[in-house]
Amino acid sequence: MKSLIGKAPGLGVVLVGERKDSRSFVRVKKQACEEVGITSVVVELPEDCTEGEVLEVVSALNHKESIHGILVQLPLPCHLSEQKILNAVNVEKDVDGFHPVNIGNLAMTGREPLFIPCASRGCIEVLHRYGVEITGKKVVVIGRSNITGLPTSLLLQKHHATVSVVHAFTKNPEEITREADILVSDVGVPNMVRGHWLKPGVVVIDMGSTLVTDSKGSHVTGDVCYEEAILKASLITPVPGGVGPVTISMLLYNTVEAAKRAYQ
Ligand code: GUN
Incomplete structure (x- = not known):
């Protein structure tokens, strides 16, 4: 069993475009992470980026050992497929709980999702x-x-x-x-x-x-x-x-859970 002691949980956030509300939500999430000792990395992409560029960022976060949770801030610009991008998030890092496997298990009796939105x-x-x-x-x-x-x-x-x-x-x-x-x-x-x-x-x-x-x-x-x-x-x-603030706390909770599981 690997130990989480001495390692900070890590959250990777993908923020596409310039929406004021999304930027403000991400700022609050980043600040909350800092307050509790979660390392957060915000990857910003321009409004006109390609789907391939977003998928590359998600893939890099999926493979990064120090990142335990991934959040793609929604909504995405219309030219990007939300479905394709959320499907690309590693289900074990899906701290938003929006991956279809997690939502599917939330919907089904007798099954438990890894993360709840x-x-x-x-x-x-x-x-x-x-x-x-x-x-x-x-x-x-x-x-x-x-x-x-x-x-x-x-x-x-x-x-x-x-x-x-x-x-x-x-x-x-x-x-x-x-x-x-x-x-x-x-x-x-x-x-x-x-x-x-x-x-x-x-x-x-x-x-x-x-x-x-x-x-x-x-x-x-x-x-x-x-x-x-x-x-x-x-x-x-x-x-x-x-x-609102309770929702942010749940994101921190999910991120710590993801980190704990990664070191089990
Ligand atoms: N946009 C508004 N609320 C949320 C949220 O909880 N998660 C993500 N990823 N985007 C949002």
Whole structure:
């Protein structure tokens, strides 16, 4: 057995293009790594890079012994195949949990993924830490993105919740959300979920995070109208400062797990 003592866990981040939100997310992840002693390497590529160039970077990180976790910041520019690039990440270094093998094992009963996507794991962590029972509860997830909504609905089912998913084509979403014991939202539409969408006593996990500029200046806003929801909910996560920082912690957790496994 090899030892992790004296070796820092290493995270490799691939950042393509100039998106402000992606750059800001990566900056926060890098800073969090520094705070806990994880070595992070950010490889930046220009917006107009080729798919081959991204695949070369991923392959180099796959082969680098000091890198235990790899994260390709999403979304990628449209000319790049997200599917091809995420498939190229070594499944044992897939700390985002987006490789189809990890997502597949998350979806299947009796199988365990090597990594669970960080936002989804963060959602469950918040519910556990606040003593919220999940088994048998009616959970409504708003949004079905590959990054958050889809894996979160799968993970909640693994925790024995009865899960409904509301999306852009759902008719009268508020009729469904009003049934929820636990409501999770990640669609990036500020204040979309209003007070009358909620059952009294509901637990609200707001995973939306959109930069809004209005008369109060620029600020990050969630999907849920906090002022209205706080009057109905028994628990609610604020934005900013709710599940966001927990999601970052889950990335650090996954990276340390990856490093531990590499030295087992
Ligand atoms: N873009 C927004 N959230 C995420 C995330 O959790 N991981 C990656 N790779 N990209 C993102």
